[in-house]
Amino acid sequence: MTKRNLKAEDLYQLKSVADPRLSSNGRDLVYVQTHISEEKDEYVSNLFYINVEDKNTPQQWTYGEHRNHSPRWSPAQDELAFVSNRSGKNQIFVMKASGGEAKQVTTCTNGASNPVWSPDGKKIAFNVSLAEDEAIETKDKKEEKKLVPLEVDKMKYKSDASGFWDGKYSQIAIVDLETGETNLITEGKVDYHLQGWSPDGKHLAVSADLSENLDFSFVSDVFLLELETKKLEKITTGSGYFGSVTWSPNGRYIGLIGHEREFENATLSKVWVYDTVQKELNCLTAESDLLIGDFAIGDFQQGAVTPGILWTEDNESFYFLASDHGNTAVYYGSLKGEMYPALLESQHVYGLTTGGALNRAVVAISKPTDPGELYLLDVPTGKLEALTSVNKSYKDEVKLADVEEIEFKAKDGWDLHGWMMKPANFEEGKKYPLILEIHGGPHAMYANTYFQEFQMLAAEGYAVLFINPRGSHGYGQKFVDAVRGDYGGRDYADLMEAVDYALETFDFIDENRLGVTGGSYGGFMTNWIVGHTNRFKAAVTQRSISNWISFYGVSDIGYYFNAWQIKSELEDVETMWKHSPLAYVGNVETPLLILHSEKDYRCPIEQAEQLFIALKHRKKETKFVRFPESNHELSRSGKPSLRIARLNYILNWFKEYIK
CATH class of the missing domain: 2.40.10 (Thrombin, subunit H)
Structure with a gap:
């Protein structure tokens, strides 16, 4: 059978399987399967079961057009807790592994998340968001929200993930499954994040930042919360970011993943273990350059x-x-x-x-x-x-395009690594246009993973080049730290030398038909590239940064990200401006498509507005596309129809300007 070419709308056909949970009997597996409802333009998630020994056909355990996720086996493996929005808000449900209807066990005012079973299987701890003096549960009818002014008295008042801060804090509660009684375990003007329940049932592991001035604190400590006394015992250093807590079966050891911010947000995460008997915290990968965790970039x-x-x-x-x-x-x-x-x-x-x-x-x-x-x-x-x-x-x-890994040396001797994706219908002897893709972060990693955007471009006859320039994760601490204070320096050179390498190595690339695109840091770099070279025929910048001076005050992370990454404070606007693509807008000759989300608080849309107006004022070839009700995550988890629109905008811009 002849396979057809991929198109952006194929997102509606794909299914995602994630968050597998194998029971302690080593046999029963439950996981989350997600697809897109084209009719509703929404994501639908349900739980599925497999007996891994019999390798039977997966059985669907939940149904409906809702989001059912976060499955967690009970200690006896005979019940499953999960989170569902079927009642209108995320609440916790419990179902028997033997079958039957799921029972809703929380009715929290603002929903519930992150279920953790007690060792005896009689209770479930969870996270809940509450304002001061707000009841954890309510039976009142939903009142229509009124427009009220937003009072702001702290710098961390907005987040790309959750929008403007609404006065609520993340707290921890426990529901008794026999009585249905729910009790709040934490309180105060602190965000507590539930991590785990000790095997002896006496403690919860929680993470929090208990600093007095949270605007200037960037730590996450792990505490043991004694349930009987509510006493907190800090087990981490107070100088870093720790989480992903797990207990050894006998309860003696606690595993953590974290770091002490030696290189701010460019620091490699490591494996730590706390001995509850010796009261000692040790890093087991202190001498290793290995990055703990999954930092691969994808869009599916x-x-x-x-x-x-x-x-x-x-x-x-x-x-x-x-x-x-x-x-x-x-x-x-x-x-x-x-x-x-x-x-x-x-x-x-x-x-x-x-x-x-x-x-x-x-x-x-x-x-x-x-x-x-x-x-x-x-x-x-x-x-x-x-x-x-x-x-x-x-x-x-x-028909999907495969990749060829490439490795080469930068002019200063550093080893660089990336991939070349040939067009899906590649023919020997034919010349093809090339698109350079640049990832965000910059502390992230392109990987051997599926990328819908890359596959779409390959299906339309483009070769796709993507590499991990210095600043990327996956190649050691020195490599990831090298970009700090040098945005637009050697990172830019790495990318240009990658293009040079591709042109020298692959004779099917047409050097006169080159395009470039990227998002977030990749958008910054796309803006930087078109202000410093005219070698590309077309460019698409996505959720980008154009002006570090204004970014300082408008981004949800700006006032500290600039200090960490550009190594510049507001008193040093010359350095911020030197690293700002907007400063070089007069050099731009490349047709530039600007894609941005209206509710992007990480790289706010004013970054795109400045760039667009500056380009139009100078009569440059550009277009500005604004995506409604979307944030920084549009390309990965945004409204499905808008994700598809975004893909088609990218493709059509390259088709128009790369002939």
């Missing part, structure tokens, strides 16, 4: 969860995910200091669960030609067995 997966340290039944061994050289891998570790990959291939492992087993795991894997499926991993042999095939019919129908 929904609801992917990076687990913390997954302890095994021997109380000394554990598994975790790490980002390494364009891949995410499963690593084995132990209290003795052993650390080595248990699964390291050219792929993106975006989900991991073991159920506490030493030799078995379930992994979620994506590759450039595979949106993602679940696999059973036999750890001793490394053998993978497919458990799902949710995108098989799509892959059978659509």
Whole structure:
């Protein structure tokens, strides 16, 4: 059968499988499957079950056009807690593994999230958002919200994820499943994030920042909250960012992932273990350049969860995910200091669960030609067995382009790594246009994973070049830190030298038909590129930064991000302006499409407005597209129809200006 070419609208056909949870019996697996309802223009998530030993056909456990997610097995493995918005707000439900209707166990005023079972299976702890003196539960009818002024007295008053701060704090509550009684465990003007419940049932692990002036504090400490006394015991250093807390089965050890901000937000996350007997916190990867966690960039997966340290039944061994050289891998570790990959291939492992087993795991894997499926991993042999095939019919129908990894040296001797994606219908002897893609962050990582945007461009006859310039994750601490204070310097040179390398290496690239695009930091770099070279025939800048001076005051992270990344404060506007693409707008000759979301508080839309007006004022070729009711995450989790519109805007701009 002849396969057809991919198009942007194919997002409606794809399914995402994520957040696998294997029970401690090593047999029962539940996961979240998400698709897009084209009719409702919304995401729909439901829970599915597989017996990994029988490898039976997946069974659907929840139904309806809602978001059902965050499944968590009870200690006895006979019940499942999960979060659903079927009642209008996110609430926690419990269902029997043997079947039957799910029972709603929370009726919280502002919804509930993050369910954690008590060791005896009789209670569930969870997070809830509450204003001071606001009741955790309400039976009142919903009142129509009135427009009121927003009073602001702190700098951290908005967030790209949640919008303007509404006076609510994240608190922790516990619901008794037998009586239905719900009790608030924390209170005050502090955000508490639930991490776990100790095996003896006496403590909750929570993370919080208890600093007096939160506007100037950037830490997340882990505490043990004694349930009987409500006393908090801090187990981390007070100088860094820690989370992803897990307990060893015997309760003696607590695993954490975090760092002490030695390089601010460019610091590599590491594996830490706290000994509750010795009262000692130790970093097990202090001497390693390995980055703990999944930092791969993609534009498809929904609801992917990076687990913390997954302890095994021997109380000394554990598994975790790490980002390494364009891949995410499963690593084995132990209290003795052993650390080595248990699964390291050219792929993106975006989900991991073991159920506490030493030799078995379930992994979620994506590759450039595979949106993602679940696999059973036999750890001793490394053998993978497919458990799902949710995108098989799509892959059978659509021609997808594979990638070729490239490695080369920058002119200053640094090693650089990336990929070349040939056009999907590549023919030997034919010349093709090339699109350079630049990721955001900048502390993130392009990887061997599926990218709808890249596949769409390849389907339309474009080659796609993407690399990890210095500043990217996955290549060690020195590499990721190198961009700080040097935006538009060697990072820009890395990208231009990558284009040079591609032109020298691949004879099918037409050097006269080059395009460039990127989002966030990649948008900044796209703006920088068109102000410093005319080698590209067309450019698309997305959710970009154009002016660091105004970014300082309008971004939800601006006033400290500038100091961390540009290494400049407001008193030094000359440095901010020197690194601002807006300063070079008079040099721009490349037709530039500007894409931006109205409710982007990370890189606010005024960054795009300034750039557009400056270009139009100078009679440059440009167009400005504003996406309504969308934030910085439009390309990954935004309104489906707007995600598709965005893809088509990118494609059509390149088709118009790259002939």
